Amino acid sequence: MNDIESRISSSFFAQGLMKTLGATLMSVSEGEVRISLPFSAALSQQQGFAHAGVITSIVDNACGYAALTKAPEGHDVVTAEFKVNFLRPAIGTSFLAVGKVVNAGRLLTVCTGEVFAIGDAQSAPKLIAVMQATIATVSSKA
Template sequence: MPISQLRRGRGSVIHGDFQQRIRNSFARQRAMETIGAELTRVEHGSVEIELNFDPKLTQQHGFLHAGVISAALDSACGYAAYSVIDPDASILTIEFKVNLMSPGRGERFLFRGDVTKPGSTIIVADGRAYAISDGPAKLIASMTGTMMVIRGREGITG
């Protein structure tokens, strides 16, 4: 369940206009621009990125490349984490694990990141990647990522 659907406990605060900060940051992310990814949903603790199929992003069998899947999941999880931190902080991924469950075959792909464990220094997020074609969306990959909250480091800002 996304954190946005969980009841916020005492002391839980949504900091500033996180949606605009995430949209501005995503617009500066050239890797996502290069693969044609779009930021389609931003909520407190949950982010979705979508991508149209492009043969230039495939591996030798014509499936969406695992590196592309991993990059999009990393961004979705990272921005989900970014949505729960102070406006003067930023996020860097320090570790992730991806499970590829089914070939990346579809007309469009959805990458969803949800904060699993918020924290002031370390945040854990889980991601899911889905292939979308005719019929129901198919789960093709999952990710668990660990993000570090960065404050006061030169050259690293929101």
């Protein structure tokens, strides 16, 4: 595991929300992070789809961690703003959130995120949501 992967992994596993949701850190590379989430009825909304808040949470984290791969040592990141478009109902056996850095500045990093619904082995993943996020770089706590 390289330094970037270790840094992201340590932060991810310190998050109570990701643990509560059952999310898994799938891959980390410079400027890109992938997070997987199995569907659970406990995470559904009233019509049985995965709740928008759950989908937003995993893609926000994917974008934030993608931004963290570009942040200098001694710094952390926090979400400053995001916009999510839901393209279709979140129906699947699992979901994959992919966060990618578009531009990393000194204080702000702009990322895009996509969430795919994964069904059975015969069906292709379906894009269900897209995110545009602005992530702020902040000093880490000592």
